[in-house]
Amino acid sequence: xxxxxxxxxxxxxxxxxxxxxxxxxxxxxxxxxxxxxxxxxxxxxxxxxxxxxxxxxxxxxxxxxxxxxxxxxxxxxxxxxxxxxxxxxxxxxxxxxxxxxxxxxxxxxxxxxxxxxxxxxxxxxxxxxxxxxxxxxxxxxxxxxxxxxxxxxxxxxxxxxxxxxxxxxxxxxxxxxxxxxxxxxxxxxxxxxxxxxxxxxxxxxxxxxxxxxxxxxxxxxxxxxxxxxxxxxxxxxxxxxxxxxxxxxxxxxxxxxxxxxxxxxxxxxxxxxxxxxxxxxxxxxxxxxxxxxxxxxxxxxxxxxxxxxxxxxxxxxxxxxxxxxxxxxxxxxxxxxxxxxxxxxxxxxxxxxxxx
Ligand code: SAM
Numbered sequence: 295x296x297x298x299x300x301x302x303x304x305x306x307x308x309x310x311x312x313x314x315x316x317x318x319x320x321x322x323x324x325x326x327x328x329x330x331x332x333x334x335x336x337x338x339x340x341x342x343x344x345x346x347x348x349x350x351x352x353x354x355x356x357x358x359x360x361x362x363x364x365x366x367x368x369x370x371x372x373x374x375x376x377x378x379x380x381x382x383x384x385x386x387x388x389x390x391x392x393x394x395x396x397x398x399x400x401x402x403x404x405x406x407x408x409x410x411x412x413x414x415x416x417x418x419x420x421x422x423x424x425x426x427x428x429x430x431x432x433x434x435x436x437x438x439x440x441x442x443x444x445x446x447x448x449x450x451x452x453x454x455x456x457x458x459x460x461x462x463x464x465x466x467x468x469x470x471x472x473x474x475x476x477x478x479x480x481x482x483x484x485x486x487x488x489x490x491x492x493x494x495x496x497x498x499x500x501x502x503x504x505x506x507x508x509x510x511x512x513x514x515x516x517x518x519x520x521x522x523x524x525x526x527x528x529x530x531x532x533x534x535x536x537x538x539x540x541x542x543x544x545x546x547x548x549x550x551x552x553x554x555x556x557x558x559x560x561x562x563x564x565x566x567x568x569x570x571x572x573x574x575x576x577x578x579x580x581x582x583x584x585x586x587x588x589x590x591x592x593x594x595x596x597x598x599x600x601x602x603x604x605x606x607x608x609x610x611x612x613x614x615x616x617x618x619x620x621x622x623x624x625x626x627x628x629x630x631x632x633x634x635x636x637x638x639x640x641x642x643x644x645x646x647x648x649x650x
Contacts, residue, residue, distance in 0.1 A: 319384060319622060327385040328621070330628040338553075338583040339386050341374065343402065344394040345588050345646045349423050349458040351447075353485065353514055353524035354645050357459065363647075367589040371405045373608050375412065377586060380617045382414030390419045391439070394588070394646045397426040403437040410438035419443070421483075425460060427468025435475040442477040443510075444469055447484050448491050449501055457490065473505060481508040481568075486534050487527035495534055496541060503565050510555050510568035515634055517596070518644035531569045538567070554580070572597075578631035584624070585648050592624045593648050597632025 320327045328336040345363050347355060369377070378389060389409060396402060410418050419441040420434065427444075434442075446465060448454050454462035472480055484491070484498055495511075502509040514528045535558070538544060543561035554577040555568030571577070585593040590605030602624035607617065 325385060326383065328381075328625050330625050332579075332628070332630050334579075334581055334628075335385075336582055336584060336625055336628070337386050338388040338390070339378065339381050340390045340392050340583060340585045341378065342393050342585065342587045342646075342648070343374070343391055343396045343399040343405065344368070346398050347393060347395040347423070347646055348398060348425050349395065349460045351445075351458050351485075352520060352522045353487070353527070354520065355518075356520045356644075359644070363587075363589045367605065369586075369588065369590045369605060369608070371401075371408055373590065373605075374405060374586075375408045376608065376614075376617065377590070377604060378409055378415065379412050380614060380621055382412050383614075384618055384621060385414075387414055388417040388419075389415055390421060390443075392421040395423055395425070396420060397422055397430055403430070403433040406434060406437035406439050417441070421445070422468075423458075423460075424465045424468030424472070426464075428464065428471040431468065431471035431475040431477070435472075435477055440477065441479060441481075442472055443481045443483050444472070445483045445485075446498075447487070448494055449497055450494070453491065469505070469507075479508045480505075481510055483510050483512055485514055486511045486529045486531060487514055487524075488529045490527050492529060492534075495538060499538065499542065499560070499565065499567070503560070503563055506564060508566045508568065510570055512570045513573045515572050515597070517648075520644070528573065530574045531571050532574060535569060572632070573634055576631065576634070581628075581631075584628065587647060592621070594624065594628040595632055596645075596648055597634050598629045600627050600629050602627065 318329045320329055330336055350357050350359070391402070391406065393399070399405070406418060409415055418439050420439050421443045424444045424446070444465070447457050449462070451462045454460070469480065482498065482502055486492065486495070498509055501507070511531050511534050513531055514524045516525055535544070544558040544567070545561055546558050554572070555570050557566050557568045559566050585596065586604070587593060590603065590608060592602040592604055594600040594602070602620070604617070604620060607620055612620065
């Protein structure tokens with residue numbers, strides 16, 4: 295693969311930029327950046343390696359959903375490597391492997407190894423429900439994945455089954471295996487839901503304090519019609535923060551990070567708590583990411599339909615420069631923002647398809 299941006303390539307890029315006037319690449323020394331039409335630097339790719347999941351969280355995927363992408367359409371590891379290599383050449387340094395449930399993809403550590411060796415990729419992370427993590431933690435850590443996010447909405451076994459249809463214990467085992475394997479940080483992602491888990495925020499804080507995990511709360515988003523109206527459980531995270539502030543002294547403004555979470559620290563501890571508020575306080579103006587689905591579709595926004603198909607190009611034998619041009623073209627259609635609030639029924643795509 296041609297990993298070295300050369301002058302021919304720069305020329306191709308400026309031609310594209312001039313032709314479209316709406317997205318561009320910038321250079322800083324020998325580093326290129328992808329700039330979208332709203333002047334946001336795109337430096338983060340979420341890579342879905344499967345749309346399948348071994349849980350059925352009621353707010354994410356309908357219970358009997360089976361309409362998964364056919365294996366012939368899955369990007370192969372080599373195709374994924376090409377696409378990520380092209381993004382890396384365009385200045386994208388951060389990749390998060392997600393799904394569906396990424397640990398269901400066979401030989402994931404092999405792919406992680408391939409990606410971690412790409413020049414320019416300096417942050418490879420994973421989002422998982424941890425059901426299968428206890429057996430894979432060490433090999434994933436050995437494959438240079440350093441940071442891991444684990445979804446966990448409750449510490450109560452029965453409630454876990456009600457929310458996800460699965461069992462809690464394997465997830466806890468997976469978390470302990472991740473700790474043992476040396477992932478740092480390990481972040482717990484908890485979707486905060488009224489009448490579902492709003493009596494457990496302090497318990498989750500204590501759990502994270504005990505195990506040295508970072509805790510992040512997420513607002514429920516209207517993505518896909520799962521058959522259950524999750525919006526009735528929507529909770530503005532301001533309420534969660536206020537509730538926690540009654541009990542803990544929260545120091546604001548720590549850990550700015552590259553993502554959407556706004557963090558506080560619990561005084562006299564190492565615990566950081568992040569609040570991800572796509573609904574009450576959206577963060578689209580700082581959006582730095584795009585998503586690649588298992589079938590090679592580039593989704594430009596979690597909450598909009600704007601997309602660009604890369605698989606046909608890959609399978610028609612597109613050149614490396616052509617692939618980079620296609621990515622620049624795709625970035626040109628990245629929309630300004632989602633419309634979760636003004637148009638909540640709009641996103642018909644389930645989270646597992648886009649790569650959550
Ligand atoms: N299976 C992996 C996991 O569990 O982390 C990765 C994919 S999962 C779709 C990614 C995240 O999306 C999880 O933390 C999940 O809770 C969150 N999620 C799914 N549907 C959501 C919704 N409607 N609102 C908010 N978060 C959602």
